[in-house]
Amino acid sequence: MAVTALTFAASAYGQTTGDAQSSPPPQTTTASDKPATVVQSLTVTGKTPDERRYIDRRSYSLTRDIQATNGSLADALRNIPSVDVDPRGNLSVRGSGNVTILVDGQPSALFQGQNLADVLRELPADQFERVEVITNPSAAYKPDGTGGIINLISKKSHHAKPTGTVKASVDVGGRYNAAVDGNATLGELTLSGGAGYRYDFNSIDAVTAQQLSDPVSGDSARTSSVSHARQEFTTLDLHTAADDDLDANTRLSANAGYFSFDADQPVTSLYRSSTTTGAFAQDYASTGDIGSHGSGGFGGVTWRRQFAGDDHNLVVSFSYNDFTTVNINREALSYSLPVQPDLFQNLAVTRISSTAELKAEYKSPMPAQGRLDAGYDLEFDGNTEDRDGLVGTDPADATGLPSLSDRFRADQTISALFVTYQQPVGRVDILPGLRLEAATLDTDRLLIGAKTTQTYLEAYPTLHLGYKWNDKTQLTLSYSRRVQRPNLEQLDPFRVYSTPLSYSQGDLALKPSITDSYEAGYEFSEKSNDYLLTLYYRDQHDMVTTVTETLGDGVFLESAANIGENRSAGGEAVISQQITKTLALKLTADAFWNQLSDADPSLAAYRSGVVVKGHGSLNWDITPNDFVQIGAYANGRQVTAQGATNGYIYLNLGYRHKFSDRLAVELLVLDPANSFRTSSVLTAPGVSQTSKVSFGYQTISLGFTYALGGPAKSGKDFDFNGGSHH
8 A cells, every 4th residue: 555645735624726727736846847835734644645635625536437547527426425427417416416517627618508417428537637526615616506516627747758648448339438648748848638539328218107187178197108219429529738837937828629529319209198089188109319419619828927935826817618519309200199190390409608717816825824815707608599490290391480499698797806815723724705796697589689687796705614633633614605597598488399298498587596505524534544524504595496387288398497495404424444455445425304495385385305325335456456346326315396306226346457557457347237227206286297217327348548658547446436535
């Protein structure tokens, strides 16, 4: 077991704004690295720091995770404490699905909009080195996201000699991926870059049963639908970065990249009703194809100036990124009931998102080992959505309808000032902060020329406290105010047609939802064993959610609404236990009570329930070159505004063998019991519904990693659970 001495600058916890350049300074230097300066230090003896803890966040390494080596970002995030990614790719942190994803501390259009789940399932995880989970961010971070922030730290290497890595994997079903990364240092200039290509697929089988009733006509019926889909997708990822030390105290950094995906999903389904007369008499078979394409680029430049003194610098950065997605849904409906011509529809929607951010941040040491962090952040988000549709009896006679066309634009400008001040007082570390944001939201329904403007001025206070009980024990307390802003689809008031029986609609009157979040933590570390317990409480006002209602005749509308409050209180335990010299257990368990306003107040004022979830791994070092891991994942039942989603349990198995310091092979068995599936229930006026969905996640893959110019980056152990504690 490797023994490493870690020194954290400024305090036993440390604090940064979460961008890649603000990561903890290295304790060694190269030709292009500047020496780290230490104000107050805490030395910890233990394993390599796969996990780093700070007063306002936790950082987890991905470099030893086999799913991060050859899998998607969704695969890698499933192994991170506090984070959950369900079979559909939906992300949540401690039960909250409203999470902000940053890349190197900056917003990305790639992780916005309805295709987020697809992007998480398709984007390779290999380009990221670490994941920061910030459940209660300080004022130096953006307040967006009820559940907090996930900050993805890109790989940035500085080596005296050129190095590179080649990785590839293939599974028994024909999925495959390949990637290459490399870097080189030329004097004071460091260049890095990489490329990756991925082919993947999964099957989706869904069964839905409904009990329908129409309060006007008195009609009722039982309906059922069965569908099967197979989604195939390919992705291409290109990225490059450069760091140039202009002088001993100034560094200029730049990065650029491109990501694209193509997905095709043939779908077949059957819809049946128990009645043969009336509006509910709907029997039809459907065949169709859902195709989607997304592509976009990003780039940024950062100027950093180091001044005299410890952690004394000015950082100015600018970033821009845009992402375009095109979704096309072609579907042919062959009717048995009612007696009518068959229906063909071709629905297309194009979404364009762009984000530009200019940020200046100044850090300075203060008297009595204090530290000031202040800055200005200007962000512009531009979003457009274009909808068109063709309808007919077959593709030959399908024509466009004005009722299917919509053009909607929403532009948001956020101007923010922030300040935090960290001050140690004896064993107590105090970090108060305040962020002031002025936001302007402009919307335009382009086809009818209807424009709106909304402005918001909001203060977001934060407070973090740390108490060093002794060399093994730390206590923390924190508070932060968060915001959930409605997205493009939730704001657009156009009634969107999906099928003859389903529509969706947004609301321009939606208000941002404010959350007050409180946490208390206990940390105990002894040699290779770590224990972390966090108690938390969240109080969310004006929660934005999707509400289902009946329009009569078996037609349903999903609309966005501010339905009221959402409260949650719970505890999370993270355990890292070295059982023997070769056997280690890593476990994350989360249990919380959740109460939210009922979308139908006539039924009850609130809905509530207890959710239990967790994941863990058992790691076995068989020999110095052979490593085995068993990973287990469990997610319990959770209430929603109009029902509940039921949980799932599944396993992953992994084996790694090192042939040399350059070459390693990995065998991964995902979900051998084929239990990765979900179900849900929904109760609303006029409908009672149950749905079951199973996913073709089960697979066996074989991959390799080969290092060029140096030893393989991947160690002898990988980790489904996000890395050991320091």
